[in-house]
Amino acid sequence: MxxxxxxxxxxxxxxxxxxxxxxxxxxxxxxxxxxxxxxxxxxxxxxxxxxxxxxxxxxxxxxxxxxxxxxxxxxxxxxxxxxxxxxxxxxxxxxxxxxxxxxxxxxxxxxxxxxxxxxxxxxxxxxxxxxxxxxxxxxxxxxxxxxxxxxxxxxxxxxxxxxxxxxxxxxxxxxxxxxxxxxxxxxxxxxxxxxxxxxxxxxxxxxxxxxxxxxxxMDGVPKDMDIEKIRTELLKSDGVIDVHHVHVWALSTTENALTAHLVIAPSAIDSFDKIKHDLRHRLEHLEISHSTFEPEFSLTKCEVPEC
CATH class of the missing domain: 1.20.1510.10 (Cation efflux protein transmembrane domain)
Structure with a gap:
Protein backbone atom coordinates (compact mmCIF):
# COMPACT_ATOMS: atom_id res chain seq x y z
CA MET A 1 0.00 0.00 0.00
CA MET A 218 -16.98 -0.58 16.68
CA ASP A 219 -14.91 1.19 13.98
CA GLY A 220 -18.07 2.65 12.46
CA VAL A 221 -17.93 5.64 10.13
CA PRO A 222 -17.73 8.71 12.41
CA LYS A 223 -20.93 10.69 12.89
CA ASP A 224 -21.62 13.44 10.31
CA MET A 225 -19.21 11.82 7.84
CA ASP A 226 -20.82 10.80 4.51
CA ILE A 227 -19.09 7.83 2.88
CA GLU A 228 -20.66 8.60 -0.51
CA LYS A 229 -19.39 12.18 -0.37
CA ILE A 230 -15.91 10.81 0.35
CA ARG A 231 -16.13 8.44 -2.66
CA THR A 232 -17.21 11.35 -4.86
CA GLU A 233 -14.29 13.46 -3.62
CA LEU A 234 -11.82 10.66 -4.40
CA LEU A 235 -13.15 10.40 -7.96
CA LYS A 236 -12.55 14.12 -8.56
CA SER A 237 -8.79 13.62 -8.81
CA ASP A 238 -7.49 13.43 -12.39
CA GLY A 239 -6.43 9.90 -13.28
CA VAL A 240 -8.75 8.10 -10.83
CA ILE A 241 -11.38 6.22 -12.85
CA ASP A 242 -12.90 4.12 -10.06
CA VAL A 243 -12.88 3.85 -6.28
CA HIS A 244 -13.88 0.92 -4.11
CA HIS A 245 -13.12 -0.87 -0.85
CA VAL A 246 -13.35 2.46 0.99
CA HIS A 247 -13.04 2.24 4.79
CA VAL A 248 -13.24 5.17 7.21
CA TRP A 249 -12.82 4.92 10.97
CA ALA A 250 -11.75 7.01 13.97
CA LEU A 251 -8.22 6.83 15.38
CA SER A 252 -9.28 9.08 18.26
CA THR A 253 -12.09 11.49 19.05
CA THR A 254 -10.36 14.09 16.83
CA GLU A 255 -8.54 12.10 14.12
CA ASN A 256 -10.00 9.94 11.36
CA ALA A 257 -8.35 7.49 8.97
CA LEU A 258 -9.16 6.09 5.54
CA THR A 259 -8.05 3.26 3.30
CA ALA A 260 -9.21 2.91 -0.31
CA HIS A 261 -8.50 1.05 -3.53
CA LEU A 262 -8.03 3.44 -6.45
CA VAL A 263 -8.29 2.31 -10.06
CA ILE A 264 -5.80 4.45 -11.98
CA ALA A 265 -6.05 5.19 -15.70
CA PRO A 266 -3.09 3.81 -17.74
CA SER A 267 -2.17 7.34 -18.81
CA ALA A 268 -1.92 8.45 -15.15
CA ILE A 269 0.25 5.63 -13.77
CA ASP A 270 3.35 7.82 -13.66
CA SER A 271 1.39 10.53 -11.83
CA PHE A 272 0.31 8.40 -8.86
CA ASP A 273 2.40 10.39 -6.35
CA LYS A 274 0.70 13.58 -7.55
CA ILE A 275 -2.71 11.90 -7.26
CA LYS A 276 -1.97 10.84 -3.68
CA HIS A 277 -0.94 14.35 -2.72
CA ASP A 278 -4.10 15.82 -4.27
CA LEU A 279 -6.38 13.29 -2.57
CA ARG A 280 -4.81 13.78 0.85
CA HIS A 281 -5.32 17.51 0.55
CA ARG A 282 -8.98 16.96 -0.37
CA LEU A 283 -9.49 14.51 2.50
CA GLU A 284 -8.03 16.89 5.08
CA HIS A 285 -10.93 19.23 4.29
CA LEU A 286 -13.27 16.32 5.11
CA GLU A 287 -11.62 15.85 8.54
CA ILE A 288 -9.58 12.79 7.47
CA SER A 289 -5.94 13.22 8.50
CA HIS A 290 -4.54 9.72 7.85
CA SER A 291 -5.07 8.13 4.43
CA THR A 292 -3.66 5.03 2.74
CA PHE A 293 -4.31 4.14 -0.91
CA GLU A 294 -3.83 0.89 -2.82
CA PRO A 295 -3.42 1.60 -6.53
CA GLU A 296 -4.99 -0.69 -9.11
CA PHE A 297 -4.48 -0.30 -12.79
CA SER A 298 -7.30 -0.80 -15.25
CA LEU A 299 -5.71 -3.94 -16.66
CA THR A 300 -5.39 -5.60 -13.24
CA LYS A 301 -8.18 -7.14 -11.18
CA CYS A 302 -8.75 -6.64 -7.47
CA GLU A 303 -8.13 -9.89 -5.63
CA VAL A 304 -10.04 -8.97 -2.48
CA PRO A 305 -13.55 -10.55 -2.50
CA GLU A 306 -15.24 -7.53 -0.89
CA CYS A 307 -14.17 -5.29 -3.74
Missing part, protein backbone atom coordinates in the same frame (compact mmCIF):
# COMPACT_ATOMS: atom_id res chain seq x y z
CA UNK A 2 1.03 3.54 -0.58
CA UNK A 3 2.32 5.38 2.47
CA UNK A 4 0.18 7.65 4.59
CA UNK A 5 0.21 11.41 4.81
CA UNK A 6 1.90 13.83 7.13
CA UNK A 7 -0.02 16.84 8.45
CA UNK A 8 1.17 20.32 7.62
CA UNK A 9 3.22 22.15 10.27
CA UNK A 10 0.50 24.77 10.85
CA UNK A 11 -1.92 21.94 11.60
CA UNK A 12 0.47 20.59 14.24
CA UNK A 13 0.78 24.08 15.77
CA UNK A 14 -3.00 24.58 15.91
CA UNK A 15 -3.44 21.11 17.40
CA UNK A 16 -0.79 21.81 20.07
CA UNK A 17 -2.46 25.12 21.02
CA UNK A 18 -5.82 23.35 21.26
CA UNK A 19 -4.38 20.59 23.47
CA UNK A 20 -2.80 23.16 25.84
CA UNK A 21 -6.09 25.07 26.02
CA UNK A 22 -8.02 21.88 26.81
CA UNK A 23 -5.45 20.80 29.40
CA UNK A 24 -6.07 24.04 31.29
CA UNK A 25 -9.84 23.63 30.93
CA UNK A 26 -9.74 20.09 32.34
CA UNK A 27 -7.46 21.07 35.24
CA UNK A 28 -9.75 23.99 36.17
CA UNK A 29 -12.76 21.70 35.95
CA UNK A 30 -11.16 19.04 38.18
CA UNK A 31 -10.03 21.49 40.89
CA UNK A 32 -13.34 23.37 41.03
CA UNK A 33 -15.44 20.21 41.08
CA UNK A 34 -13.39 18.45 43.76
CA UNK A 35 -13.87 21.51 45.98
CA UNK A 36 -17.60 21.58 45.29
CA UNK A 37 -18.05 17.82 45.88
CA UNK A 38 -16.58 18.17 49.39
CA UNK A 39 -18.85 21.13 50.21
CA UNK A 40 -21.98 19.58 48.70
CA UNK A 41 -21.48 16.14 50.27
CA UNK A 42 -20.93 17.72 53.70
CA UNK A 43 -24.07 19.84 53.29
CA UNK A 44 -26.04 16.80 52.12
CA UNK A 45 -24.95 14.68 55.10
CA UNK A 46 -25.63 17.44 57.62
CA UNK A 47 -29.02 18.36 56.15
CA UNK A 48 -30.15 14.85 55.15
CA UNK A 49 -30.94 16.01 51.60
CA UNK A 50 -30.94 13.17 49.06
CA UNK A 51 -30.97 15.70 46.20
CA UNK A 52 -27.69 17.20 47.44
CA UNK A 53 -26.09 13.80 48.09
CA UNK A 54 -27.06 12.41 44.67
CA UNK A 55 -25.82 15.58 43.00
CA UNK A 56 -22.55 15.33 44.97
CA UNK A 57 -22.17 11.70 43.88
CA UNK A 58 -22.77 12.68 40.29
CA UNK A 59 -20.24 15.49 40.60
CA UNK A 60 -17.71 13.02 41.99
CA UNK A 61 -18.19 10.84 38.91
CA UNK A 62 -17.59 14.00 36.86
CA UNK A 63 -14.25 14.55 38.61
CA UNK A 64 -13.21 10.99 37.72
CA UNK A 65 -14.40 11.47 34.14
CA UNK A 66 -12.54 14.77 33.75
CA UNK A 67 -9.37 13.19 35.17
CA UNK A 68 -9.62 10.27 32.72
CA UNK A 69 -10.29 12.64 29.82
CA UNK A 70 -7.23 14.69 30.77
CA UNK A 71 -5.17 11.48 30.93
CA UNK A 72 -6.45 10.50 27.49
CA UNK A 73 -5.36 13.85 26.03
CA UNK A 74 -1.92 13.39 27.60
CA UNK A 75 -1.71 9.93 26.03
CA UNK A 76 -2.49 11.31 22.56
CA UNK A 77 0.83 13.17 22.77
CA UNK A 78 2.75 9.97 23.57
CA UNK A 79 4.85 8.52 20.76
CA UNK A 80 3.89 5.34 18.95
CA UNK A 81 5.86 2.17 19.63
CA UNK A 82 6.18 -1.38 18.36
CA UNK A 83 3.16 -2.57 20.32
CA UNK A 84 0.97 0.49 19.65
CA UNK A 85 1.88 1.74 16.18
CA UNK A 86 -0.80 4.46 16.28
CA UNK A 87 0.25 5.49 19.77
CA UNK A 88 -2.49 5.81 22.40
CA UNK A 89 -4.87 8.05 20.47
CA UNK A 90 -7.75 5.61 20.83
CA UNK A 91 -7.76 6.09 24.61
CA UNK A 92 -9.91 9.19 24.03
CA UNK A 93 -12.65 6.97 22.56
CA UNK A 94 -12.37 4.52 25.46
CA UNK A 95 -12.76 7.36 27.97
CA UNK A 96 -15.82 8.72 26.14
CA UNK A 97 -17.44 5.28 26.28
CA UNK A 98 -16.47 4.86 29.95
CA UNK A 99 -17.97 8.28 30.73
CA UNK A 100 -21.31 7.15 29.33
CA UNK A 101 -21.23 3.88 31.30
CA UNK A 102 -20.40 5.73 34.55
CA UNK A 103 -23.32 8.09 33.95
CA UNK A 104 -25.69 5.16 33.41
CA UNK A 105 -24.51 3.68 36.72
CA UNK A 106 -25.12 7.03 38.44
CA UNK A 107 -28.65 7.10 37.00
CA UNK A 108 -29.37 3.65 38.44
CA UNK A 109 -28.15 4.68 41.89
CA UNK A 110 -30.18 7.91 41.91
CA UNK A 111 -33.39 6.16 40.82
CA UNK A 112 -32.97 3.41 43.42
CA UNK A 113 -32.34 5.86 46.27
CA UNK A 114 -35.17 8.20 45.25
CA UNK A 115 -37.78 5.44 44.93
CA UNK A 116 -36.70 3.84 48.22
CA UNK A 117 -37.06 7.17 50.01
CA UNK A 118 -40.47 7.82 48.40
CA UNK A 119 -41.74 4.41 49.54
CA UNK A 120 -40.54 5.03 53.07
CA UNK A 121 -41.33 8.28 54.85
CA UNK A 122 -39.80 11.41 53.25
CA UNK A 123 -37.32 13.00 55.64
CA UNK A 124 -37.43 16.72 56.52
CA UNK A 125 -34.70 18.68 54.74
CA UNK A 126 -33.71 22.37 55.16
CA UNK A 127 -34.68 24.17 51.96
CA UNK A 128 -32.43 27.17 52.65
CA UNK A 129 -29.25 25.07 52.81
CA UNK A 130 -30.21 23.27 49.60
CA UNK A 131 -30.72 26.56 47.77
CA UNK A 132 -27.34 28.09 48.68
CA UNK A 133 -25.32 24.95 47.95
CA UNK A 134 -27.09 24.39 44.63
CA UNK A 135 -26.55 28.02 43.58
CA UNK A 136 -22.82 27.48 44.11
CA UNK A 137 -23.11 24.38 41.91
CA UNK A 138 -24.73 26.35 39.10
CA UNK A 139 -21.84 28.85 39.14
CA UNK A 140 -19.08 26.21 39.19
CA UNK A 141 -20.63 23.81 36.67
CA UNK A 142 -21.75 26.62 34.39
CA UNK A 143 -18.25 28.10 34.31
CA UNK A 144 -16.66 24.69 33.64
CA UNK A 145 -19.15 23.96 30.84
CA UNK A 146 -18.27 27.33 29.29
CA UNK A 147 -14.58 26.30 29.22
CA UNK A 148 -15.48 23.33 26.98
CA UNK A 149 -18.17 25.01 24.87
CA UNK A 150 -15.91 26.14 22.02
CA UNK A 151 -14.53 22.65 21.26
CA UNK A 152 -17.52 20.45 22.12
CA UNK A 153 -18.54 19.81 18.50
CA UNK A 154 -14.97 19.05 17.39
CA UNK A 155 -14.14 16.29 19.87
CA UNK A 156 -16.38 13.59 21.37
CA UNK A 157 -14.25 13.50 24.51
CA UNK A 158 -14.73 17.24 25.05
CA UNK A 159 -18.43 16.86 24.25
CA UNK A 160 -18.63 14.27 27.04
CA UNK A 161 -17.01 16.69 29.50
CA UNK A 162 -19.27 19.53 28.35
CA UNK A 163 -22.38 17.35 28.76
CA UNK A 164 -21.32 16.37 32.28
CA UNK A 165 -20.91 20.01 33.30
CA UNK A 166 -23.98 21.38 31.48
CA UNK A 167 -26.20 18.64 32.91
CA UNK A 168 -24.82 19.34 36.38
CA UNK A 169 -25.62 23.04 36.07
CA UNK A 170 -29.16 22.16 34.99
CA UNK A 171 -29.48 19.65 37.82
CA UNK A 172 -28.35 22.27 40.34
CA UNK A 173 -30.99 24.64 38.97
CA UNK A 174 -33.61 21.94 39.62
CA UNK A 175 -32.30 21.52 43.15
CA UNK A 176 -32.58 25.30 43.74
CA UNK A 177 -36.21 25.24 42.62
CA UNK A 178 -37.02 22.24 44.84
CA UNK A 179 -35.22 23.87 47.77
CA UNK A 180 -37.32 27.01 47.36
CA UNK A 181 -40.57 25.02 47.20
CA UNK A 182 -39.59 22.91 50.24
CA UNK A 183 -38.63 26.06 52.15
CA UNK A 184 -42.04 27.68 51.62
CA UNK A 185 -44.34 24.61 51.60
CA UNK A 186 -42.66 21.85 53.61
CA UNK A 187 -43.20 19.35 50.77
CA UNK A 188 -40.24 17.13 51.68
CA UNK A 189 -41.27 14.44 49.17
CA UNK A 190 -40.23 16.90 46.44
CA UNK A 191 -36.57 16.14 47.28
CA UNK A 192 -36.99 12.60 45.91
CA UNK A 193 -39.05 13.75 42.92
CA UNK A 194 -36.29 16.18 41.92
CA UNK A 195 -33.76 13.33 42.22
CA UNK A 196 -35.82 11.30 39.72
CA UNK A 197 -36.05 14.31 37.39
CA UNK A 198 -32.26 14.63 37.64
CA UNK A 199 -31.92 10.99 36.55
CA UNK A 200 -34.12 11.58 33.48
CA UNK A 201 -32.10 14.66 32.44
CA UNK A 202 -28.82 12.75 32.81
CA UNK A 203 -30.22 9.81 30.80
CA UNK A 204 -31.23 12.05 27.89
CA UNK A 205 -27.82 13.74 27.82
CA UNK A 206 -25.92 10.47 28.14
CA UNK A 207 -27.67 8.44 25.43
CA UNK A 208 -26.15 10.41 22.54
CA UNK A 209 -22.66 10.18 24.05
CA UNK A 210 -23.04 6.42 24.56
CA UNK A 211 -24.29 5.87 21.00
CA UNK A 212 -21.55 7.97 19.38
CA UNK A 213 -18.70 6.46 21.44
CA UNK A 214 -19.98 2.90 20.84
CA UNK A 215 -20.05 3.62 17.12
CA UNK A 216 -16.39 4.67 17.20
CA UNK A 217 -15.49 1.68 19.38
Missing amino acids: AGHNHDHSHHHHDHAVKIDHLNRAFIWGIVLNITFVVVEAAAGLLSGSLALLTDAGHNLSDVASLALALLAFKLTKASSNRSYTYGYKRSTILVSFFNAVVLFAAIGFIVYEAIERMITRPEPVPGGTIIWVALTGIAINGFTAWLFMKDKEKDLNVKGAYLHMAVDALVSLGVVISGAVIYYTGWYWLDSVVSLAIAVVILIGTWGLFKDSLRLE
Whole structure:
Protein backbone atom coordinates (compact mmCIF):
# COMPACT_ATOMS: atom_id res chain seq x y z
CA MET A 1 0.00 0.00 0.00
CA ALA A 2 1.03 3.54 -0.58
CA GLY A 3 2.32 5.38 2.47
CA HIS A 4 0.18 7.65 4.59
CA ASN A 5 0.21 11.41 4.81
CA HIS A 6 1.90 13.83 7.13
CA ASP A 7 -0.02 16.84 8.45
CA HIS A 8 1.17 20.32 7.62
CA SER A 9 3.22 22.15 10.27
CA HIS A 10 0.50 24.77 10.85
CA HIS A 11 -1.92 21.94 11.60
CA HIS A 12 0.47 20.59 14.24
CA HIS A 13 0.78 24.08 15.77
CA ASP A 14 -3.00 24.58 15.91
CA HIS A 15 -3.44 21.11 17.40
CA ALA A 16 -0.79 21.81 20.07
CA VAL A 17 -2.46 25.12 21.02
CA LYS A 18 -5.82 23.35 21.26
CA ILE A 19 -4.38 20.59 23.47
CA ASP A 20 -2.80 23.16 25.84
CA HIS A 21 -6.09 25.07 26.02
CA LEU A 22 -8.02 21.88 26.81
CA ASN A 23 -5.45 20.80 29.40
CA ARG A 24 -6.07 24.04 31.29
CA ALA A 25 -9.84 23.63 30.93
CA PHE A 26 -9.74 20.09 32.34
CA ILE A 27 -7.46 21.07 35.24
CA TRP A 28 -9.75 23.99 36.17
CA GLY A 29 -12.76 21.70 35.95
CA ILE A 30 -11.16 19.04 38.18
CA VAL A 31 -10.03 21.49 40.89
CA LEU A 32 -13.34 23.37 41.03
CA ASN A 33 -15.44 20.21 41.08
CA ILE A 34 -13.39 18.45 43.76
CA THR A 35 -13.87 21.51 45.98
CA PHE A 36 -17.60 21.58 45.29
CA VAL A 37 -18.05 17.82 45.88
CA VAL A 38 -16.58 18.17 49.39
CA VAL A 39 -18.85 21.13 50.21
CA GLU A 40 -21.98 19.58 48.70
CA ALA A 41 -21.48 16.14 50.27
CA ALA A 42 -20.93 17.72 53.70
CA ALA A 43 -24.07 19.84 53.29
CA GLY A 44 -26.04 16.80 52.12
CA LEU A 45 -24.95 14.68 55.10
CA LEU A 46 -25.63 17.44 57.62
CA SER A 47 -29.02 18.36 56.15
CA GLY A 48 -30.15 14.85 55.15
CA SER A 49 -30.94 16.01 51.60
CA LEU A 50 -30.94 13.17 49.06
CA ALA A 51 -30.97 15.70 46.20
CA LEU A 52 -27.69 17.20 47.44
CA LEU A 53 -26.09 13.80 48.09
CA THR A 54 -27.06 12.41 44.67
CA ASP A 55 -25.82 15.58 43.00
CA ALA A 56 -22.55 15.33 44.97
CA GLY A 57 -22.17 11.70 43.88
CA HIS A 58 -22.77 12.68 40.29
CA ASN A 59 -20.24 15.49 40.60
CA LEU A 60 -17.71 13.02 41.99
CA SER A 61 -18.19 10.84 38.91
CA ASP A 62 -17.59 14.00 36.86
CA VAL A 63 -14.25 14.55 38.61
CA ALA A 64 -13.21 10.99 37.72
CA SER A 65 -14.40 11.47 34.14
CA LEU A 66 -12.54 14.77 33.75
CA ALA A 67 -9.37 13.19 35.17
CA LEU A 68 -9.62 10.27 32.72
CA ALA A 69 -10.29 12.64 29.82
CA LEU A 70 -7.23 14.69 30.77
CA LEU A 71 -5.17 11.48 30.93
CA ALA A 72 -6.45 10.50 27.49
CA PHE A 73 -5.36 13.85 26.03
CA LYS A 74 -1.92 13.39 27.60
CA LEU A 75 -1.71 9.93 26.03
CA THR A 76 -2.49 11.31 22.56
CA LYS A 77 0.83 13.17 22.77
CA ALA A 78 2.75 9.97 23.57
CA SER A 79 4.85 8.52 20.76
CA SER A 80 3.89 5.34 18.95
CA ASN A 81 5.86 2.17 19.63
CA ARG A 82 6.18 -1.38 18.36
CA SER A 83 3.16 -2.57 20.32
CA TYR A 84 0.97 0.49 19.65
CA THR A 85 1.88 1.74 16.18
CA TYR A 86 -0.80 4.46 16.28
CA GLY A 87 0.25 5.49 19.77
CA TYR A 88 -2.49 5.81 22.40
CA LYS A 89 -4.87 8.05 20.47
CA ARG A 90 -7.75 5.61 20.83
CA SER A 91 -7.76 6.09 24.61
CA THR A 92 -9.91 9.19 24.03
CA ILE A 93 -12.65 6.97 22.56
CA LEU A 94 -12.37 4.52 25.46
CA VAL A 95 -12.76 7.36 27.97
CA SER A 96 -15.82 8.72 26.14
CA PHE A 97 -17.44 5.28 26.28
CA PHE A 98 -16.47 4.86 29.95
CA ASN A 99 -17.97 8.28 30.73
CA ALA A 100 -21.31 7.15 29.33
CA VAL A 101 -21.23 3.88 31.30
CA VAL A 102 -20.40 5.73 34.55
CA LEU A 103 -23.32 8.09 33.95
CA PHE A 104 -25.69 5.16 33.41
CA ALA A 105 -24.51 3.68 36.72
CA ALA A 106 -25.12 7.03 38.44
CA ILE A 107 -28.65 7.10 37.00
CA GLY A 108 -29.37 3.65 38.44
CA PHE A 109 -28.15 4.68 41.89
CA ILE A 110 -30.18 7.91 41.91
CA VAL A 111 -33.39 6.16 40.82
CA TYR A 112 -32.97 3.41 43.42
CA GLU A 113 -32.34 5.86 46.27
CA ALA A 114 -35.17 8.20 45.25
CA ILE A 115 -37.78 5.44 44.93
CA GLU A 116 -36.70 3.84 48.22
CA ARG A 117 -37.06 7.17 50.01
CA MET A 118 -40.47 7.82 48.40
CA ILE A 119 -41.74 4.41 49.54
CA THR A 120 -40.54 5.03 53.07
CA ARG A 121 -41.33 8.28 54.85
CA PRO A 122 -39.80 11.41 53.25
CA GLU A 123 -37.32 13.00 55.64
CA PRO A 124 -37.43 16.72 56.52
CA VAL A 125 -34.70 18.68 54.74
CA PRO A 126 -33.71 22.37 55.16
CA GLY A 127 -34.68 24.17 51.96
CA GLY A 128 -32.43 27.17 52.65
CA THR A 129 -29.25 25.07 52.81
CA ILE A 130 -30.21 23.27 49.60
CA ILE A 131 -30.72 26.56 47.77
CA TRP A 132 -27.34 28.09 48.68
CA VAL A 133 -25.32 24.95 47.95
CA ALA A 134 -27.09 24.39 44.63
CA LEU A 135 -26.55 28.02 43.58
CA THR A 136 -22.82 27.48 44.11
CA GLY A 137 -23.11 24.38 41.91
CA ILE A 138 -24.73 26.35 39.10
CA ALA A 139 -21.84 28.85 39.14
CA ILE A 140 -19.08 26.21 39.19
CA ASN A 141 -20.63 23.81 36.67
CA GLY A 142 -21.75 26.62 34.39
CA PHE A 143 -18.25 28.10 34.31
CA THR A 144 -16.66 24.69 33.64
CA ALA A 145 -19.15 23.96 30.84
CA TRP A 146 -18.27 27.33 29.29
CA LEU A 147 -14.58 26.30 29.22
CA PHE A 148 -15.48 23.33 26.98
CA MET A 149 -18.17 25.01 24.87
CA LYS A 150 -15.91 26.14 22.02
CA ASP A 151 -14.53 22.65 21.26
CA LYS A 152 -17.52 20.45 22.12
CA GLU A 153 -18.54 19.81 18.50
CA LYS A 154 -14.97 19.05 17.39
CA ASP A 155 -14.14 16.29 19.87
CA LEU A 156 -16.38 13.59 21.37
CA ASN A 157 -14.25 13.50 24.51
CA VAL A 158 -14.73 17.24 25.05
CA LYS A 159 -18.43 16.86 24.25
CA GLY A 160 -18.63 14.27 27.04
CA ALA A 161 -17.01 16.69 29.50
CA TYR A 162 -19.27 19.53 28.35
CA LEU A 163 -22.38 17.35 28.76
CA HIS A 164 -21.32 16.37 32.28
CA MET A 165 -20.91 20.01 33.30
CA ALA A 166 -23.98 21.38 31.48
CA VAL A 167 -26.20 18.64 32.91
CA ASP A 168 -24.82 19.34 36.38
CA ALA A 169 -25.62 23.04 36.07
CA LEU A 170 -29.16 22.16 34.99
CA VAL A 171 -29.48 19.65 37.82
CA SER A 172 -28.35 22.27 40.34
CA LEU A 173 -30.99 24.64 38.97
CA GLY A 174 -33.61 21.94 39.62
CA VAL A 175 -32.30 21.52 43.15
CA VAL A 176 -32.58 25.30 43.74
CA ILE A 177 -36.21 25.24 42.62
CA SER A 178 -37.02 22.24 44.84
CA GLY A 179 -35.22 23.87 47.77
CA ALA A 180 -37.32 27.01 47.36
CA VAL A 181 -40.57 25.02 47.20
CA ILE A 182 -39.59 22.91 50.24
CA TYR A 183 -38.63 26.06 52.15
CA TYR A 184 -42.04 27.68 51.62
CA THR A 185 -44.34 24.61 51.60
CA GLY A 186 -42.66 21.85 53.61
CA TRP A 187 -43.20 19.35 50.77
CA TYR A 188 -40.24 17.13 51.68
CA TRP A 189 -41.27 14.44 49.17
CA LEU A 190 -40.23 16.90 46.44
CA ASP A 191 -36.57 16.14 47.28
CA SER A 192 -36.99 12.60 45.91
CA VAL A 193 -39.05 13.75 42.92
CA VAL A 194 -36.29 16.18 41.92
CA SER A 195 -33.76 13.33 42.22
CA LEU A 196 -35.82 11.30 39.72
CA ALA A 197 -36.05 14.31 37.39
CA ILE A 198 -32.26 14.63 37.64
CA ALA A 199 -31.92 10.99 36.55
CA VAL A 200 -34.12 11.58 33.48
CA VAL A 201 -32.10 14.66 32.44
CA ILE A 202 -28.82 12.75 32.81
CA LEU A 203 -30.22 9.81 30.80
CA ILE A 204 -31.23 12.05 27.89
CA GLY A 205 -27.82 13.74 27.82
CA THR A 206 -25.92 10.47 28.14
CA TRP A 207 -27.67 8.44 25.43
CA GLY A 208 -26.15 10.41 22.54
CA LEU A 209 -22.66 10.18 24.05
CA PHE A 210 -23.04 6.42 24.56
CA LYS A 211 -24.29 5.87 21.00
CA ASP A 212 -21.55 7.97 19.38
CA SER A 213 -18.70 6.46 21.44
CA LEU A 214 -19.98 2.90 20.84
CA ARG A 215 -20.05 3.62 17.12
CA LEU A 216 -16.39 4.67 17.20
CA GLU A 217 -15.49 1.68 19.38
CA MET A 218 -16.98 -0.58 16.68
CA ASP A 219 -14.91 1.19 13.98
CA GLY A 220 -18.07 2.65 12.46
CA VAL A 221 -17.93 5.64 10.13
CA PRO A 222 -17.73 8.71 12.41
CA LYS A 223 -20.93 10.69 12.89
CA ASP A 224 -21.62 13.44 10.31
CA MET A 225 -19.21 11.82 7.84
CA ASP A 226 -20.82 10.80 4.51
CA ILE A 227 -19.09 7.83 2.88
CA GLU A 228 -20.66 8.60 -0.51
CA LYS A 229 -19.39 12.18 -0.37
CA ILE A 230 -15.91 10.81 0.35
CA ARG A 231 -16.13 8.44 -2.66
CA THR A 232 -17.21 11.35 -4.86
CA GLU A 233 -14.29 13.46 -3.62
CA LEU A 234 -11.82 10.66 -4.40
CA LEU A 235 -13.15 10.40 -7.96
CA LYS A 236 -12.55 14.12 -8.56
CA SER A 237 -8.79 13.62 -8.81
CA ASP A 238 -7.49 13.43 -12.39
CA GLY A 239 -6.43 9.90 -13.28
CA VAL A 240 -8.75 8.10 -10.83
CA ILE A 241 -11.38 6.22 -12.85
CA ASP A 242 -12.90 4.12 -10.06
CA VAL A 243 -12.88 3.85 -6.28
CA HIS A 244 -13.88 0.92 -4.11
CA HIS A 245 -13.12 -0.87 -0.85
CA VAL A 246 -13.35 2.46 0.99
CA HIS A 247 -13.04 2.24 4.79
CA VAL A 248 -13.24 5.17 7.21
CA TRP A 249 -12.82 4.92 10.97
CA ALA A 250 -11.75 7.01 13.97
CA LEU A 251 -8.22 6.83 15.38
CA SER A 252 -9.28 9.08 18.26
CA THR A 253 -12.09 11.49 19.05
CA THR A 254 -10.36 14.09 16.83
CA GLU A 255 -8.54 12.10 14.12
CA ASN A 256 -10.00 9.94 11.36
CA ALA A 257 -8.35 7.49 8.97
CA LEU A 258 -9.16 6.09 5.54
CA THR A 259 -8.05 3.26 3.30
CA ALA A 260 -9.21 2.91 -0.31
CA HIS A 261 -8.50 1.05 -3.53
CA LEU A 262 -8.03 3.44 -6.45
CA VAL A 263 -8.29 2.31 -10.06
CA ILE A 264 -5.80 4.45 -11.98
CA ALA A 265 -6.05 5.19 -15.70
CA PRO A 266 -3.09 3.81 -17.74
CA SER A 267 -2.17 7.34 -18.81
CA ALA A 268 -1.92 8.45 -15.15
CA ILE A 269 0.25 5.63 -13.77
CA ASP A 270 3.35 7.82 -13.66
CA SER A 271 1.39 10.53 -11.83
CA PHE A 272 0.31 8.40 -8.86
CA ASP A 273 2.40 10.39 -6.35
CA LYS A 274 0.70 13.58 -7.55
CA ILE A 275 -2.71 11.90 -7.26
CA LYS A 276 -1.97 10.84 -3.68
CA HIS A 277 -0.94 14.35 -2.72
CA ASP A 278 -4.10 15.82 -4.27
CA LEU A 279 -6.38 13.29 -2.57
CA ARG A 280 -4.81 13.78 0.85
CA HIS A 281 -5.32 17.51 0.55
CA ARG A 282 -8.98 16.96 -0.37
CA LEU A 283 -9.49 14.51 2.50
CA GLU A 284 -8.03 16.89 5.08
CA HIS A 285 -10.93 19.23 4.29
CA LEU A 286 -13.27 16.32 5.11
CA GLU A 287 -11.62 15.85 8.54
CA ILE A 288 -9.58 12.79 7.47
CA SER A 289 -5.94 13.22 8.50
CA HIS A 290 -4.54 9.72 7.85
CA SER A 291 -5.07 8.13 4.43
CA THR A 292 -3.66 5.03 2.74
CA PHE A 293 -4.31 4.14 -0.91
CA GLU A 294 -3.83 0.89 -2.82
CA PRO A 295 -3.42 1.60 -6.53
CA GLU A 296 -4.99 -0.69 -9.11
CA PHE A 297 -4.48 -0.30 -12.79
CA SER A 298 -7.30 -0.80 -15.25
CA LEU A 299 -5.71 -3.94 -16.66
CA THR A 300 -5.39 -5.60 -13.24
CA LYS A 301 -8.18 -7.14 -11.18
CA CYS A 302 -8.75 -6.64 -7.47
CA GLU A 303 -8.13 -9.89 -5.63
CA VAL A 304 -10.04 -8.97 -2.48
CA PRO A 305 -13.55 -10.55 -2.50
CA GLU A 306 -15.24 -7.53 -0.89
CA CYS A 307 -14.17 -5.29 -3.74
